[in-house]
Amino acid sequence: MTPAPVGLLALTRPGFEVECATELEALAAAVAARATARVEPHSGRVMLEAADARSAERLAARAGVDETVFARQLVVVRTVVRDLPRGARVEALVDAAAAHGPFAGPVLVEHADDDSGRRLAGLANALVAPLTGALGRAGLLVEDPARHRLHVVVLDTATCVVATSAPGRASPWPGGVPRLRLPGRAPSRSARKLEEALACLLPPAVVERELGPGTVAVDLGAAPGGWSWVLASRGARVIAVDRGPLKGAAAEAPSIEHRRVDAFTFRPEARVDWLVCDVVDKPARVTELLAGWLREGRLRAMVFNLKLPMRQRHAAVEACRARLEAATAAGAVEGTLRLKQLFHDREEVTGAWWSAERGRARRATPRPVRRRRRS
Ligand code: SAM
Numbered sequence: 001m002t003p004a005p006v007g008l009l010a011l012t013r014p015g016f017e018v019e020c021a022t023e024l025e026a027l028a029a030a031v032a033a034r035a036t037a038r039v040e041p042h043s044g045r046v047m048l049e050a051a052d053a054r055s056a057e058r059l060a061a062r063a064g065v066d067e068t069v070f071a072r073q074l075v076v077v078r079t080v081v082r083d084l085p086r087g088a089r090v091e092a093l094v095d096a097a098a099a100h101g102p103f104a105g106p107v108l109v110e111h112a113d114d115d116s117g118r119r120l121a122g123l124a125n126a127l128v129a130p131l132t133g134a135l136g137r138a139g140l141l142v143e144d145p146a147r148h149r150l151h152v153v154v155l156d157t158a159t160c161v162v163a164t165s166a167p168g169r170a171s172p173w174p175g176g177v178p179r180l181r182l183p184g185r186a187p188s189r190s191a192r193k194l195e196e197a198l199a200c201l202l203p204p205a206v207v208e209r210e211l212g213p214g215t216v217a218v219d220l221g222a223a224p225g226g227w228s229w230v231l232a233s234r235g236a237r238v239i240a241v242d243r244g245p246l247k248g249a250a251a252e253a254p255s256i257e258h259r260r261v262d263a264f265t266f267r268p269e270a271r272v273d274w275l276v277c278d279v280v281d282k283p284a285r286v287t288e289l290l291a292g293w294l295r296e297g298r299l300r301a302m303v304f305n306l307k308l309p310m311r312q313r314h315a316a317v318e319a320c321r322a323r324l325e326a327a328t329a330a331g332a333v334e335g336t337l338r339l340k341q342l343f344h345d346r347e348e349v350t351g352a353w354w355s356a357e358r359g360r361a362r363r364a365t366p367r368p369v370r371r372r373r374r375s
Helices: 017-030 053-062 086-098 121-137 191-201 204-210 226-233 248-252 283-296 313-330
Strands: 007-012 035-039 045-050 071-081 103-110 149-156 159-165 216-220 237-241 256-259 274-277 301-307 335-340 348-355
Touching: 007 017, 007 053, 017 035, 017 045, 017 053, 017 071, 017 313, 035 053, 045 053, 071 086, 071 149, 086 121, 086 149, 086 159, 103 121, 121 149, 191 226, 191 301, 191 335, 191 348, 216 226, 226 237, 226 248, 226 256, 226 274, 248 256, 274 283, 283 301, 283 313, 301 313, 313 335, 313 348
Parallel strands: 103 149, 216 237, 216 274, 237 256, 274 301
Antiparallel strands: 007 045, 007 071, 035 045, 071 159, 149 159, 301 348, 335 348
16 A cells, blocks of 8 residues: 655745745645644745645645645655665665655656755756666656656755655646746846746647737736737737837837837727736736726736735735636636746746637737847
């Protein structure tokens, strides 16, 4: 019989451990599991220790990284391996994992994102190939996507957490940090946030179906133009709303139309498919702005960034969620809302909403984004 798990381990942005712990404790309460969150400030990780085997099983059955805002990665802890011998770490880890396998590959070797965690990146990377080889030779890696995946989280050079995740319930990226191809000519680093949201927050089928030539997007708080550039690069026609100037490729793109007006009062003349919003303002004010657009019930999808307050950050996010869900109910628009602190988010979270309605009426193909040749 497979030994019972002992709890959950979340990797988070350093500084957001308390918010993450609050979410994990809520998850425990939702499944009537007795558990205690261990928080070490700025460690980039939170351990939720189950009080008994039954609680641990309930947590393991419920754990899903996509259901949290502040966990980048969420795994089911099987055992903590201490005093790993320097020259024989791989053997010790395989021994510890054996009772819980076999596993679907690939094995993820991860570490926290705090300073000491990042110093372990070299060791984590160096473990991947020999560990994969040794697990394979031991018959512990199988080609069966229905199997749990193995995670090894390196805590220090002599201590690793051996953990698992059910299919689709953890991030497929080590540490929950996605490797993305970023738009080379984007006029701001902010573009990375929208790229990550499109890659990780919305289902690929929705992005594929709802964003592209023939779609119209409004970008509120657009300057200097990174988000507008990402949307235009994917073929959308963009109305970029900001009193400040667009720069670089965004200023030159014929499919980006700049309107120097207030994002809080702007309304388009015709129907738009996407609303994106990166306005820097109080989260409650931005939420109210988004709620107004949702209530009108005409959007296909929305991506927004909320700048978090210094305190009560978890409460601010949940207030936003409640307000937007109420707005969709009032507008009778069915859809899915997700909020997540992405890797590229700092003191902020990103939200995405997409309509449950399938399909879109493609309009006339817009003019392509003009790309300047380098001299
Ligand atoms: N997403 C942008 C990008 O990728 O380049 C960066 C946006 S920046 C974080 C926030 C922008 O919100 C600023 O350019 C600011 O001028 C704009 N902003 C703040 N309040 C606004 C308002 N009331 N109306 C229009 N723009 C506003």
